[in-house]
Amino acid sequence: MxxxxxxxxxxxxxxxxxxxxxxxxxxxxxxxxxxxxxxxxxxxxxxxxxxxxxxxxxxxxxxxxxxxxxxxxxxxxxxxxxxxxxxxxxxxxxxxxxxxxxLGVRVSALENRVGNVKLTGDARIRYRYQDGTKENDNSWDYRVRVRANAQVNDRTKVTYGISSDNKNFADNAQASDEKNDIYTDIAKVDYNFGGNNWNLSVGRTDAYVLGNAYGYNYGDVFDRAELKYQNDKFAATAGYGKFKANSGDVDTSFYKKDDGKRVGTFSGNDDKKIDGVKTGYGELEGFFGGGRAAGSAAGVYYNDFTRAGGTNSGDSINADDLWGAYLKGNLGKWTALANYEHVKNNENSAVTGDDTADVWIGKLSYGKANFATPKSWDAWVEYINAEDGAFVGGNSNSWRFDSNMDNIESWGVGADYTFAKNAMFQVMQSFGTNTKDGNAKDPEEQTRAQFVFVF
Incomplete structure (x- = not known):
């Protein structure tokens, strides 16, 4: 010391x-x-x-x-x-x-580090298993990301980042097949004004999440322009952008059609893609129980989807719009999250019956694993109840396989442990997973474990 x-x-x-x-x-x-x-x-x-x-x-x-x-x-x-x-x-x-x-100093934002360029990044080694799926042949994979953060002046920051695909240790692809392994996943400029309460962000972000909650739907690369106002009690966000599949090697959310119905599980290039779909979005949030730093919040959000060409038919996204709400409470070492989303699908979607779908999510956590604090840990349990058509597409921000995010009811448990500074081990397991509607076989349970290192 x-x-x-x-x-x-x-x-x-x-x-x-x-x-x-x-x-x-x-x-x-x-x-x-x-x-x-x-x-x-x-x-x-x-x-x-x-x-x-x-x-x-x-x-x-x-x-x-x-x-x-x-x-x-x-x-x-x-x-x-x-x-x-x-x-x-x-x-x-x-x-x-x-x-x-x-103390209220936003270290992560680096507002006052004028003239400084800082390199950060992370590396992940991951194991995923689900009985009876193609992922079993290639259960181990890895990913590496690097970020450069440049504080141009006291108001302007530039961020650029690159990422590898999730590369399988068992992948024997030829070099000619790996030309898209490295891609730009973040390239943006942030400008603060109005006493730093206002922020204008333009460019690509690495993980746009629908709503500031569980991240059930899309959580991948996103090109956008976004304006945000935030103080200690309130935040308002408005933006417009386009979804981007990182390199084409991503899970997608739509089942194949069979006589106008969604059946079976999706795979490969036969599925509809969210890549290129545009959306206008907005979000309102309130912070309570001690303000934004306390971690307790409530919010509502909305997305209006439009495919290139002005329609949502054909080979693009099924959803027309989505709105959701969340409530997060922080009580000492306990954190509780409740999240609801409602999706309205367009008339050309493959969803049977009602053209609307809902998802309810609950998560309860104890403790907090922090990369900067060795031996810190947390444990959590979650519940998902998703109707057919509730999952919009792209890589979700969840730990689960995207192919099993729709038309299910499922529980999950997990734990995170920082075994050394900047090094964390995480483990997740689903249980009680059932198909909600139809006669499809219940999905098998999922297991995931990973090491994450930050620098």
Missing amino acids: KTKILAALAATMAVGATCAFAANPFVDVPTDSWAYKSVVELADAGIIQGVDGQYFQGNRNITRYEAAEMVAKAMAHMDKASVEQRALINKLADEYADELNN
Whole structure:
């Protein structure tokens, strides 16, 4: 702790220094001390305050929150720091990310890291199993993603990222078949204005999720322009964009037609694609129980789908529009989520009977696994009840196979454990899965386990 704090002080001395002749505010720092000049400069810059306003107590061990306060104050002076100092402050900000977030400093957004370019990324090794499916031949796969975050000025940030496909360890494809393995999954510019309450984001995002909740429907690459207003109590979002299948190697959501009915499970290129479908969308959210930082929220959202050419018929999406609502409560170590979505399918869809479909989702979690905190963990249980036609398409944000997201009732359990800093193990299992309507065989249960590493 002492080494890190001394490094923080060294980095912030030049950042916060304003006057070499400022008065000494601490009675226990004599003028002939080796630290006198640095302590006075830091106090004058407002980075340190001492104890009771008059004692520095240089030999006392400080808490992580006190260290985070100093880092936060140093971040506010990033425009005056050298490249080396910015790098050190960024490293310390990552170290104290949880404490800074609790203090209201949005470390993840990097608003004040002007002139800084930061590389981040993650790697995942995954095992998926479901009896009687094609995935059993290739149960192990991996994926690697890299992001570059550039803070252009105090209002503008540019983010660019690339990702590999989910590549199977058993894949023996020739090199000519792997030309689309690496693709751009995020390329956007964010501009903050209006006291940072407003944000305009233009470009590609890596995981557009319908609604800020479970992510039952599409959760993949999305090209859009989006305007968002957010404060500690309220958020409003409006946007327009186009869904993009990352490289064509994705699960899709539509069953084959047989005399106008949806039967069996889908596979391969015979299925309808969501790639290229456009949507206008909006969302309203309210934060309560201590504001946005507390994690409790309620929201409603809407999407209006349109395929290229102006109609939703033919080989494109079945859904015409979708609306949903969610409620999330954070009570100590417990988090409860309830999510509802309603889909209206167009007249040319393959959905039988009623052209509307609903999905109800509930999830209860205990604890919180955090990549920055070794030995942190959580456990959860979830419930899904989805009518035929409720799943719109594309890769969902769920851990389940997309081929079994529609016309089902199912339970799931899982746990996440951070076994080392920036390294997490996750395991999931479904149970009690049944087909809701029709005579199709009940889907087999799913098992998933994965290691995720971030850097």
